[in-house]
Structure formats: structure tokens, C-alpha cells
Amino acid sequence: SDLRMEYSALGDAINLAARMEQTAQPGTVQVAHDTYKLAKNLFEFKSLGGVAVKGKSEPVLAYQVIGRKFESIHTRGIEGLHAPMVGRDGELLALREVLAGLRQGLGRILFVLGEAGLGKTRLISEAHEVFQGLGYPQAAWVETISLSYETNQAYGLVQRLLRRMSGIEYNDPPGIVHEKLSDLLQSLEETRHTRALRVFEALFGLETETQAPPMDDETFKRELYEAMVLWWKSRFSVQPAVLVFDDMHWCDAASAELLRQLLPLTGEIPLVLLFAMRGERNAPAWQIKSTADEEYNHRYTELVLRPLSEAEGNDLVNRLLNNPDLPNSLRASILDKSGGNPFFIEEVVRTLIDNGILVAEERGTNGQTKRSWRATSASADFAIPDNLQSLLSARMDRLEEPTRGTLQLASVIGRSFHRRVLQAVDEASYELDKHLGTLLRMDLIREAARVPEIQYTFRNPLTQEAVYKTILIKRRRAFHRRVGEAMESIYADRLDALYGLLAHHFTLANEREKAIEYYRKAAKQAAGLFAYDDAIQNLREALKLIEAGKQTEPHMTLLEELADVYRLLRDIGQAIALYHESLHLWETLPTADAIIAVRLHRKIVQLATESKWNVDLDTYRHVRDLTLESLDQLELSLSAGKQEPSAEAVLALATLSFEAWRSRTPPDWERAQRFAQAAVDIAEQLDEPVVLSRALGALCNVLD
Numbered sequence: 001s002d003l004r005m006e007y008s009a010l011g012d013a014i015n016l017a018a019r020m021e022q023t024a025q026p027g028t029v030q031v032a033h034d035t036y037k038l039a040k041n042l043f044e045f046k047s048l049g050g051v052a053v054k055g056k057s058e059p060v061l062a063y064q065v066i067g068r069k070f071e072s073i074h075t076r077g078i079e080g081l082h083a084p085m086v087g088r089d090g091e092l093l094a095l096r097e098v099l100a101g102l103r104q105g106l107g108r109i110l111f112v113l114g115e116a117g118l119g120k121t122r123l124i125s126e127a128h129e130v131f132q133g134l135g136y137p138q139a140a141w142v143e144t145i146s147l148s149y150e151t152n153q154a155y156g157l158v159q160r161l162l163r164r165m166s167g168i169e170y171n172d173p174p175g176i177v178h179e180k181l182s183d184l185l186q187s188l189e190e191t192r193h194t195r196a197l198r199v200f201e202a203l204f205g206l207e208t209e210t211q212a213p214p215m216d217d218e219t220f221k222r223e224l225y226e227a228m229v230l231w232w233k234s235r236f237s238v239q240p241a242v243l244v245f246d247d248m249h250w251c252d253a254a255s256a257e258l259l260r261q262l263l264p265l266t267g268e269i270p271l272v273l274l275f276a277m278r279g280e281r282n283a284p285a286w287q288i289k290s291t292a293d294e295e296y297n298h299r300y301t302e303l304v305l306r307p308l309s310e311a312e313g314n315d316l317v318n319r320l321l322n323n324p325d326l327p328n329s330l331r332a333s334i335l336d337k338s339g340g341n342p343f344f345i346e347e348v349v350r351t352l353i354d355n356g357i358l359v360a361e362e363r364g365t366n367g368q369t370k371r372s373w374r375a376t377s378a379s380a381d382f383a384i385p386d387n388l389q390s391l392l393s394a395r396m397d398r399l400e401e402p403t404r405g406t407l408q409l410a411s412v413i414g415r416s417f418h419r420r421v422l423q424a425v426d427e428a429s430y431e432l433d434k435h436l437g438t439l440l441r442m443d444l445i446r447e448a449a450r451v452p453e454i455q456y457t458f459r460n461p462l463t464q465e466a467v468y469k470t471i472l473i474k475r476r477r478a479f480h481r482r483v484g485e486a487m488e489s490i491y492a493d494r495l496d497a498l499y500g501l502l503a504h505h506f507t508l509a510n511e512r513e514k515a516i517e518y519y520r521k522a523a524k525q526a527a528g529l530f531a532y533d534d535a536i537q538n539l540r541e542a543l544k545l546i547e548a549g550k551q552t553e554p555h556m557t558l559l560e561e562l563a564d565v566y567r568l569l570r571d572i573g574q575a576i577a578l579y580h581e582s583l584h585l586w587e588t589l590p591t592a593d594a595i596i597a598v599r600l601h602r603k604i605v606q607l608a609t610e611s612k613w614n615v616d617l618d619t620y621r622h623v624r625d626l627t628l629e630s631l632d633q634l635e636l637s638l639s640a641g642k643q644e645p646s647a648e649a650v651l652a653l654a655t656l657s658f659e660a661w662r663s664r665t666p667p668d669w670e671r672a673q674r675f676a677q678a679a680v681d682i683a684e685q686l687d688e689p690v691v692l693s694r695a696l697g698a699l700c701n702v703l704d
Helices: 012-023 033-039 089-104 120-133 156-166 174-184 190-203 217-236 253-261 263-267 286-295 310-320 328-338 342-354 377-381 388-397 401-413 419-425 429-441 461-469 473-490 492-497 499-508 512-528 532-544 553-568 572-587 594-610 617-637 647-662 669-683 689-702
Strands: 030-032 043-051 060-068 108-113 140-145 241-246 271-277 300-304 358-365 368-375 416-418 445-449 455-458
Touching: 012 030, 012 043, 012 060, 030 033, 033 060, 089 108, 089 120, 089 271, 089 300, 108 120, 108 263, 108 286, 120 140, 120 241, 120 271, 140 156, 156 174, 156 190, 156 253, 174 190, 190 217, 217 253, 217 263, 253 263, 253 286, 253 532, 263 271, 263 286, 271 286, 286 300, 310 328, 310 342, 328 342, 342 358, 342 388, 388 401, 388 461, 401 416, 401 419, 401 429, 401 455, 401 461, 401 473, 416 419, 419 429, 419 473, 429 445, 455 461, 473 492, 473 499, 492 499, 499 512, 499 532, 512 532, 512 553, 532 553, 553 572, 553 594, 572 594, 572 617, 594 617, 594 647, 617 647, 647 669, 647 689, 669 689
Parallel strands: 108 271, 108 300, 140 241, 241 271
Antiparallel strands: 030 060, 043 060, 358 368, 416 455, 445 455
């Protein structure tokens, strides 16, 4: 029908399956050789020899399933396509020395630098094997990762580390998150436990159970730093640890700054901090590397991965294919096109196998049968694509259309994706497990988790990026919209953890209003955690979505909110310039509420007044000149009869009172008292105790 298409099993597989069923003993499971090859690492089999099958000249090998293997080895991809690392002996030796130092209680800082595909994540995997082989019974190895679409999510990486170590799931209710955070800090003394728990709760946006007053930015950052220091010391002083932070080129600025400040701990406790990133000097995490190199060079190790040499690339091909029989021209083409990038070499080899250019054969060596590969005659006519994008596109072209569509949708979701989200957006979701199985076997994706829900990840970020680029822009937009809407529905009760991701999807869906909404929420969330750089970045991303030439209230609001963040950063000049820009927009919008102009003028005057004793004299005079117009406009707007009673009018009058005695020489106490009394008079007409309190406070400041 128009809504559904079902497929019947056809061809030789039916004939073969029927013979397996007919010849199997009752109560047993019998499979042919192809199934055996796919499942032999998971189950024990007994060979039954050959079974005659109609239409086949030779008997077909059959196997009886005995049971599950005690230790299943789950392999993906094409059997034989795995090799030890090549060309990284020096790096592995350096890693071993660093990890061996943990036994003597020596902490270290380690950076692995390299472009995409050179093997940073693979080197981390090899380091983990080295770590396990060193036999530290009490040592811990903890890995976490930064994601490209969370670059502006304040403390996103730190939150992920805490989730990983405490077992906090994204769908945990607030009460459970509180309990898990409390358990995480059990090793701290009671008084310190309470303070650390409070700041960790703030980090996760939880309502604190303490009666302590709200924290300002400096207090929050200090308390968070102290809590992390106390927690790491209590946790890792008795339990040596390696904390791994992969893909740090995508790390958010707030997390990077906190980790930079925690570097000294490697000199106090047996802790190795292992960072991996591309060589992007503009990334916030580069400051961690610079600080480690400049201030802690005595315990800093830097490993820079280079492309493989021709000999190393040739060695990798031999190891992947078990010393294959390849024409020199084909070898040369593989090495030339890959440019020494080991990931590219592996993908070239996979493409050659997928296209039948390389075929497997069993070889007997020293009494053992091993699989090896040889080139077919078609190799002479096969042109290897010139770049990774073309190469992966060629591999994708061999997929059936529905499976290819599933892979493309997965690439839109991101490097990691939950099955539930993919199912919600995949139009062929009734066959989703079949498609995912195909992608797993081709080693394009890998299973990342099953609890609390099934999650997959692309084998390599380059794979996800390359697949994504195969989607036409128009279809990308539709896919991003479907993904964003699916996430809004599925995770409706915890969208606060997904603001940045939702902004990312709706931006690429060209859903400007929704994207702006989520960028604003992400900015507010970041500012609430005093991560002002991340807040600024989110608001600037939102401003990019304002269509050129269109004067709108959202544009005006974004400029004001951006100015508010610069005010918190005490960047007075930038804040006032943005408030003025917002005011100019207000003047072009005939339907804009007059109270908006009052608020903007009030903020300008307030900022200038507050700055009097915080900047040098020349700067203050300049700021004062910039605010004279706002001062006049504010007083004019608040003259009798021009404003309805409102909270904003009260705040504006209180600001004028403050300006009269703080900014003027000598202080104009009469003017200050007049404005403060007017603020109280209006506040008493409103049913807002907090506003009345502000007005009374202004009046108290000027009474004898």
C-alpha cells in the first residue's frame, strides 16, 4: 500500500533454509556455513559435514548449535579486518611509562594531538589495554567525550563526567539525581559534603534543599572548584585513576576552564589526565594544553600523531589482510589515495572487499588454516576514490535504499544516537532492527549502550560527517526538523538538558523561531551557571538567525539579553553599545511597547552609575557621556501621567534616585529622595512585595 511495503524472502536462501530444517535432528538448531561464520564467536557449534542441497553441485557445510559461549566475542565488520596499531610504537611506549608511574603514585598530564582519522581514539583504546595489563587492582579508568553540538553547553563535559561516575541517567527524576550526587560525595566530611552537594545540585539545575542564600558568579565558581578538588582528592588519593577526555576540540569553555584549574592535582594525587583533540588552537581546550606545557612541563607529555609513512601504511595493509596477494599497482593506489591516514586505509580496504576487488581464501600455514585475501582480475579496472567522502559514499551506494536512509537519518541525529529517537524519525522503522544489523555488520556503527536505553555510535566521527554530507540540503532540513520534533516529544520532561542540541537541529532545519528560542534558553542556562562565554556564544548564534533587513522584536530582545551578559562580565562599553543598538531597533518598531524603552534606558543609567568606582576616571567620563541621553529620556518617560504603574517604573525611579546621589558631585539628595518616594508610591499600588522592598530600600538610602 502507500503506507507500507513488505518483502518476502526469495532465492537460494529459502532452498538452503529448507534443507537445514529437513535434515536437522528434532529439538536442535542447524545452520549453514554463512550463518555459522556470523555467529561462531557467540555460540558453540558442532560440524555436521556436508549436506546435499538441490540445485548445488557440492554438499553444503552444516553445523549444529550446541549453546552459547561462556565468553562471547562480539566482532563487527568483515572478519580479518583488524590489526595491531602500526607506526605508533613510540607513542605506546610513552603511554606505558606514564601509566606505569601510577604504581608509584605519580600523576601526569597527557595530551594526544592529531587530525581526524589518525588514530587518537584507537590510541586511547590501546592505552586502556596497557592499563589493564599493568594489574592495578584498585585503579580506575574513566572515559568521557565532548560532542560537536554541545560546544556551547555550559559545563556539558563536567556534567557528563559526573553522570558517568555517579550513574545518573538523563531520564532520572530530580530526587534520584539528588541521591546519586549525594552518594558520589559520601567520602567527604559532613560539612564539606553539604557544600559540595549544593554546588553540584546547582550544576544540574536542581532545587537545593539547603536554606543558604543564592550564589553569585564568583562564589559559584569558587565553590565548584573547591568541590571538585575535595571530591577528586577523596576519590583518587586511595584509588589511582586515569580520567580520559576525548574529542576535546569540542569541549565547552566553562568545562575547559575548570579542568585547567584542576591540573595542579596531578602533582598531589595519583591521577593521570589524558586529553585527546585535534590541533585546533582556537578551541577552549587548547588553554588546558598551553597551561600544562608552560606551568607543569615536568609532568606533562605531549603525543602528536603524524600520518603513517609509506612503509607503515604498507605494513597496516598487510596486517589487515594477513599478507594479501596484491598487485603492486593496487598497493600503490591504496597508499597514495589514503595519504598515510590509517582510518582512510581501513576504509579503502573495506571498499575493495565490498566491491569484490579483494576476495577471501583459506590458506594452510604450519598446520593452521587462516583467512587471507587476494585481488581479482577486476582490480585493474577499479578506481579508488580520491577522498574519504567519495570513498564512504561508494560504500553507502552498495546499501539498500531503506538501510541507506536509516544511516543518513542517524548521521543527522549525531555521532551518538538513541534507537528510540531514530525509530521516531525513520519512516521505515518497522524494519529498523534489520537495517541496524546491516550497519553493525559493515562496521559503520557500533553499539554503545543498552541501559537505560539502546544507544549506537558511529565508528568514527569522519564516518558520521561523510554520511551527513551525502544528504541533499533540502532533505537535511526536513530530517533535522523531524529529529528535533521527535526529541521534543520523547524527552519532554527533561528538555533542559537538550537546549543546545535542539537549537542545533532547528537551526539546520531552518526553523528560525524555534532555534532562537532554544538558543535563548541555553544562554539563560549558561548564565545561571555563570558560564558567560557560553551564554554569549549561544546568543550570537541566535542573532545569526535573524533575517537581514527584518526588524523584529526578537532581534531587539536578543540584543538586550546579550548586553545583560556583557554587563555581568563588567564589559561596560560593549553592554552599553548593545543596549543602544536595541533602542535603535525599538524606534523602528511602531508597535513595540513603550515600557521596553524605559527598561533599556534604565539599564544604561544603572550600568553607568554602578561603574563609577569600578573604572578609571577617563573611562567613567566616557561612559557618563554615553548615558546622558538615556538619563534625560528616562526622566521624561517617568514624568507624571506618562506611565501606568508597573514594576519597571518602580525600578527606573529607584535607578534615578541612585544616580542622583552616587553620580553627581555634590550628591543631589533632594532629587534622590523625590525619585525614591515616587518609586514607593507606585510600588504600594502593586501587589508585589519584592518590588516594594526595592523601592523602600532606595528610600532608606537617602533619608537622614
